[in-house]
Amino acid sequence: MPVAADHESLLRLLHGGAPASALRRLLDTHGGAAAAVAAGPRDWASHGLGAGACNAIRHPDAATLGRSLHWLEDDGHHLLGWGDDGYPPLLRRIASPPAILFVAGDPGLLWRPAVAVVGSRAATAGGRANGAQFATALARAGLCVASGLAAGIDAAAHAATLEAGGATVAVLGTGPDVAYPVRNRPLMARIEAEGALVSEHPPGTGPLRAHFPSRNRILAGLALGTLVIEAALQSGALITARLAAEAGREVFVLPGSIHNPMARGCHRLLRDGAALVETPDEVVEALAPVALELARALRGVLETSAAVPSPIGTPPLVEDSDTHRLWQALGHDPTTMDELVERSGLTAAAVSSMLLALELEGRIAAEHGRYSRIGG
Structure with a gap:
């Protein structure tokens, strides 16, 4: 995949070796890695970056930076910065979240x-x-x-x-x-x-x-x-x-x-x-209420983004889609994951991901590992 313009700036910040807390402050202040890098050494120092880190950001090691950029060229390789929408929300809540994450896969x-x-x-x-x-x-x-x-x-x-x-x-x-x-x-x-x-x-x-x-x-x-x-x-x-x-x-x-x-x-x-x-x-059973709270929070995030989910009750995707097969397998009576896999003929991984999407859209309810339709 083409490397996003901001990725090189994120990598320069990371390879500078500054603490994650300082990098988070810097990214929060400037709203993005490119602007943070452009701010210059005096600004970096005011956010807690030491002289060594400032120098490494100004003059990054070409081989190290090149290795990371080359890794990101793969379609399945991703870089998530502290300010990115895709940064995992639960991780933001810990005491010392990382400023930058490398992700291989989904x-x-x-x-x-x-x-x-x-x-x-x-x-x-x-x-x-x-x-x-x-x-x-x-x-x-x-x-x-x-x-x-x-x-x-x-x-x-x-x-x-x-x-x-x-x-x-x-x-x-x-x-x-x-x-x-x-x-x-x-x-x-x-x-x-x-x-x-x-x-x-x-x-x-x-x-x-x-x-x-x-x-x-x-x-x-x-x-x-x-x-x-x-x-x-x-x-x-x-x-x-x-x-x-x-x-x-x-x-x-x-x-x-x-x-x-x-x-x-x-x-x-x-x-x-x-x-x-x-x-x-x-x-x-212990995590079901917490998982539901997370789903509601994520639904709120999605509803405020550009990709707003369809209103409750509208048909889920196209007639011949996997999601439609799962929708037909669902009823108003709570149904287990295993039953849905058997009824739909889909894999457990596919059913799991689609159930989460349907829950975030407000189409289904999930309680104690059982799923049921909401509305039509």
Whole structure:
């Protein structure tokens, strides 16, 4: 795709190495990256950028900038700046949102109601099975499953979601083109093709230790709630859970055996007030009101944009479209996702995305994982 004019300016700001907070202030002040870059060093310094960052913006490294620009030439690669309409709304609400995001795949998934499924890299076989079971059920309930593409629970959750035909988002601690661990490269490629990869780091960035705790704040911030499957007392999953709680999001935990060291972190979270869950339905039921609130908020955003949804009751798209097939499968009695997939003959991923669109348009109601028509 042709690289947007503002993208080079965004990349210059990012590669300058200034803190995200300073870049957000700069973008807020000037309304866009091109204007921010044009403002000059004195203005940058007044927004908290140091001399090194100012110099790097004025004289960007040609190879580094060129690598990022080349990555953006792919149709499936996207750059979201703090001031962009497509920046995910839930992520704006955390304490330290990134100023710029690289997205490989479908950036629209970052607006979907999501659950972060996290846990130990050294998960037990039972833990991986639980991660897959919960991810499958959550995906079939219409929720996006987000995780960090690490070994163990993360990989199990991503893979199970894809197998269920659901939507999954992987938040990376590397650049959007770097697989870590390397053995997850095939899974990463499949997520890019069928879901979305997200990173605040430019292409070519390797797996630096300091990047992974900060990655977890993005994962927690994109999700309505975080589900911890297995976690030791010192683990990234506990960091994600803490950041989710600090952002006002739900934290769910599966209990484990007192003899399993991978359950001790889970039990600490439970003592600290996290919600104990034993079935995926408990997660879905707890998040249903929050997901509905998000849908209403997103509908408000869409109604104020140039693309205003059709009025309630008008025919959904054209007669022979997939959306019409789904509309015919829907009734006034609440219907589960699985029933709609069976009736329509569509994939679970297609049904999930269309249900969200119909809900945002005010055509359907969603309660406890069941969907019904509103009006005609």
